[in-house]
Amino acid sequence: MLHVAEAARVSVATVSALINGTATVSPGLSQRIEQAIRDIGYKRNAIARSLKMGTTRTIGLTVPHITNPFFTDVVSVIQQAFDRAGYAVMLCCTDEDLNTQDDQIRLLLDRMVDGLIVARVGDGAILKRIVDDANVPVVLLDRVCEGVDTDAVVLDNQRAVFDAITHLIDLGHRRIGYISGSFDISPMHDRMTGYREALQAAGLPVESELVRFGNFHEVDGYNATMQLLSLHDRPSAIFSANNPMVIGTMKAIRDIGLSCPEDISVACFDDFPWSDVFQPQLTTVAQPVKAIGEQAANLLLDRLAGNRDAPPRKLTLKGRLMIRNSCRPLGAPLGAIAQSVSA
Template sequence: MLDVAKAASVSVATVSAVINGSAPVSPELRSRIEEAIQVIGYKRNAIARSLKLGTTRTVGLMVADITNPFFTDVVAVIQDVLHRAGYAVMLCCNDEDVGMQDEQIELLIDRSVDGLIIAPAGDDETLKRILASANLPTVLIDRLCDGIDTDAVVLDNRRAVQDATAYMLGLGHRRIGYISGSLETSTGRERLAGYEAALEAAKLPYEEDLVRIGNFREKDAYKATMQLLTSAERPTAIFSANNLMVIGVMKAIRDIGLKCPEDVSVASFDDFPWADVFQPHLTTIAQPVQAIGEQAAQLILDRLSGKSPATPRRLVLQGRLMIRESCRPISLTPRAIA
């Protein structure tokens, strides 16, 4: 910085004001300093700057599964909003593992991030203690965590699944299989509750043998679907609680010699780019990904700027049922497995 000051014939304080935006500088002086910076090739020391200003202009972002298109899309939106606000993003993935989650949150805190945006892997006492000790601005996305009272952007999961299940019931299906995500997560529990609520509204019993846990994973969902399809009385329709699991569902239907929707109707939580490229085109619940990312980023920016109210804000968004070709009215005579 001293070399820049000498080259521009100004004080070090004036150079600092231009680089850090800490004080007004005349256009003529700013132009001279910027030219000197270009000539000398000066690059500011981010670590030194963060120590001086008490901020790294970095937000830690942790998602549950980076291979899931829902999370990658949300990450892209959050990064775009924060970049325009002058913040960088440090990204981690907990891979649906609470142990890894705790390690990564501590890593982000050690890197002196200014705030955190988290999609938690599940209820986690250690995470609660870490966040309480760090006392950083925090926003939860997609999932809530018992005992963590902070800003959040989530979907009305129960209502979305209840509507999708009601749609399948309206097509005459009475044995609807359900491939659930992990019940250690709020999304897993809420979506299953929506399925149960739709059955109750239709005055149908909840049958445990129609529910299998797929853990939000393709392979687990494949095994769970095989169990359903080889049962004594197989379901005529299957709902998958996320987009990765529906891939496992469709593979199982194909491998066992059945067809969708001729033999088994299928619907899934999460819309994704290839849902209308699948054959048949998949009926899905679309999440407002753009709104989730934008509002999560804005919540953390408001906290960082001191604009947020003392009481945490919880934004609950609505999903949209995208009816395509993978569900049809029930067949009265189900085809036997070859």
């Protein structure tokens, strides 16, 4: 900018005024300055600007795993929304690890991000402390956190799983295996509650041998399914509480020599693009990923636009049960499967 000012024989203040439109500058000088900018190929240094202005027009986004298709989609939507608004997005993946998450959030705050969208991991206490003394707005995504009073976008997980399990019960299933992630994040807790309540509402017992825990990865789903399938009285259906784990479930079913849905029905949380072109077509709980991402972005953009003092807003969206042919009616002949399928 100094060079531009010299070339145009004006002061840097005038150049700044022209670039930002913060004051009127006469046509003559404007032209000289614009010419100088072109000649020199001047680009404003956003770092210096950030330092002076105290804002970076950059936000931080941390998710557990970008390869989990739910997060892939949400990240994609959020990225687009902020791109439109002229913000850059710094992406971090915590790999479900608490320390990694803390480090990354600190890294982001050091870099003076203007805001944060966090799909948290692990215990909320440290997150709370970090967020409290960071002076930027934070939006919690997918996973809320008691004690951390801030904007959030979540799914009605309990209801969604309730509906899914009820669907299985309606099909005649009585022993329904359930594979959960660990309880220290809210959705896993709520989903489990939905499972339990659906069984109770149907007058069925909640048997602990039918509930297994994993750490969100494919291998965890595999192991859990192996255990369920080797039970003395094995379940006729399995519900997996996230998407990567259901891959493990399908592999376990294949490896043990069973097939879905003939021998065992499967449903899971989170839809994915391939779900209705391959067999079996998985019955899933589809999250409204587009809405989730956009709402999260909007909440943060609203804070960034200056609406700092509004009370925390918590948006709860509804999941949608996508009924396909991976769950068969129990007792009905196999040919009846087709009838239970809806597009």
